[in-house]
Amino acid sequence: MKKSIFLLLLVSLAFFSCSQNSELGSSISTDSEQIMAGKSLFEANCSTCHSFDQHGIGPNLSGLTHTVETEWVRNFIKNPSEVISSGDPRAVTLLERYKAIMPAFESFTEEELDAVLSYLHTFETLPDTIQMVGLENPIPDSIPDSGIRLELEYFAQLPASDSKAPLAKMTKMEAEPNSGRLFINDQRVGLYELIEGKPNLYLPATELLPDLVSNPGWATGMASFTFHPDFATNGLFYTAHTDAGNSKPADYSYPDSIRHFMQWVLTEWKAVDPSATLFAGSSREMLRIDIPSQAHGMQEITFNPHAKKGDEDYGLLYIGFGDGGLTEQRAANFSDSRGALVYSSILRIDPMGTDSPNGKYGIPSSNPFADVDGKAGEVYAYGFRNPNRVFWDPRGNMFATDIGQHSVEELNKIEPGQFYGWPIREGRFIINPYGNFRDVFDLQPNDENLGITYPEIQIDHDEIAAIFAGYEMPYGKLKGKFIFGDILSGRLLYSDLKDLGNMKVQSWKVIFEGKEMTLLELVQNDRVDLKFGKDAANNIYIMSKTNGKIYKIIN
Structure with a gap:
């Protein structure tokens, strides 16, 4: 399991992203009620796979909206498969990294998406890189194909x-x-x-x-x-x-x-x-x-x-x-x-x-x-x-x-x-x-x-x-x-x-x-x-x- 020394959603794809600047996320509301609504939505729908202090099933999201274009984040939340299918380099690299496609949240209203973005935007810190100290490739052997094929019927x-x-x-x-x-x-x-x-x-x-x-x-x-x-x-x-x-x-x-x-x-x-x-x-x-x-x-x-x-x-x-x-x-x-x-x-x-x-x-x-x-x-x-x-x-x-x-x-x-x-x-x-x-x-x-x-x-x-x-x-x-x-x-x-x-x-x-x-x-x-x-x-x-x-x- 090859591991890059760049782990964060943004940093691992830095060459696809804009450098950090004050413009990114400038359209995201800082209304306190909207932030609290976003917190509830995040905890109910996202927190099993994502956090703001480390990587898990999905990437650490700290600093995400300060480093990635807001519209990209919005589109990815709504339909990750569509973004990946388009050949978007950032999305494709995420799939290669995490081996799974995030479920689509197409049922989110625009107001709910705005609330989630407001909550994400409260996490400003994004370390430049995190150096891996664990094993780079714990199980180097690959599983061979047996050549066996079994027939299915509906x-x-x-x-x-x-x-x-x-x-x-x-x-x-x-x-x-x-x-x-x-x-x-x-x-x-x-x-x-x-x-x-x-x-x-x-x-x-x-x-x-x-x-x-x-x-x-x-x-x-x-x-x-x-x-x-x-x-x-x-x-x-x-x-x-x-x-x-x-x-x-x-x-x-x-x-x-x-x-x-x-x-x-x-x-x-x-x-x-x-x-x-x-x-x-x-x-x-x-x-x-x-x-x-x-x-x-x-x-x-x-x-x-x-x-x-x-x-x-x-x-x-x-x-x-x-x-x-x-x-x-x-x-x-x-x-x-x-x-x-x-x-x-x-x-x-x-x-x-x-x-x-x-x-x-x-x-x-x-x-x-x-x-x-x-x-x-x-x-x-x-x-x-x-x-x-x-x-x-x-x-x-x-x-x-x-x-x-x-x-x-x-x-x-x-x-x-x-x-x-x-x-x-x-x-x-x-x-x-x-x-x-x-x-x-x-x-x-x-x-x-x-x-x-x-x-x-x-x-x-x-x-x-x-x-x-x-x-x-x-x-x-x-x-x-x-x-x-x-x-x-x-x-x-x-x-x-x-x-x-x-x-x-x-x-x-x-x-x-x-x-x-x-x-x-x-x-x-x-x-x-x-x-x-x-x-x-x-x-x-x-x-x-x-x-x-x-x-x-x-x-």
Whole structure:
């Protein structure tokens, strides 16, 4: 991952920009009410990726409006893809640097854009350069192309829940374990059942969850769902969704000095008739957690598919919960609680129990911190920035993908009670969560004494921007191989989960309607937002939020 010594949005592109002078930004209002309105808009829409003291997912914006033409900033906020497509050198270099295209804010009114610019203009300091002290190229090896091409066929289309991409915010497709009925979510809408490839709205979440919000960001809304292994008899299933901050008192939170932007809510639903095609029944809230941003929340809820009745793990619910943006909000001590809080953890709870702190679920006695003073008994493993997918291979090993901050994407083999490094490690590299955590550093000789469990796979941002796990393929040219990919670009990769300790990664592509192509070409957009699904017959699917379509892998 090559790093320039020039990091700032402006300075990294200085030869494209005007030199700093008093004229730039002279048309921006300094009205105090407009500045405060812009601050609210920035915190709600921009602060997960941008700050004014360091670089993160996106560039440090301090001094931006004092050094870049106001109209350029305005146009880029409204439609980054259009500016990049025009060949604008500054925009193209930003894409090369950050490996992702910022979402468009076309819905901003001119007044809202003016307010954001007024707020940005209050940050005047722009250092000339920032000399890098971290590793210039942490993972120099490139991922080779295997030459393998798998054929896709069109399977289904979800109804558009917006007029622009992402057309359908689907994140998960799985079969109910008893009947084999196939379900898929749209974060904005609720839960669909796919009946002969046609979507039937089973759970209208926007009607049943009146405080649900799915803006801003691609990770909000009803992000995950899972069915209890006894759903056929007890009618129970579970969803994770976002409410606005301060909607209700939270079960887990942090001081009021850190903003309470959103809440993640775990809900249990009980269907009167488990075979019905439209949900009717009751619900109860089980867990509510505050977070300071729209990112890294409750992205995964799931049951162990290998557990059988009588097994210790049967009916226990796993929850992947990230740091909620606490580290980016300069509150890394809460995401680095070492199991004292639920943040940055994979949790395991008993939905049928009542001995949790809020009395709404149980703490399994076999959880590693179940009876440990000062620890959250729900925590099964900890030290994750965003454990967005938790899964088991056919041999019963548990894994989780973890999306990195700026440098490294991870696949981890999960063991109870283990610490997986965040926010003091990203992959097998040191980061400083209280400094510029854009930089990574080599491990030190005494690192093995810190008790950190490191990933089976680590991939830097030269290759992918955000990892998402698929499945171990049960058929086709990649039978027995674990497929996964990059959420943003849709780059497709595979490895072998049986090669623990020595897993190699290669890439693959697809053939659709007789033509070899990338997923970017397939969806005809500059972002794929890749997800994978599986039906009861073990067919594997590729999904794209961008176009709302589902494709079956047929060989």
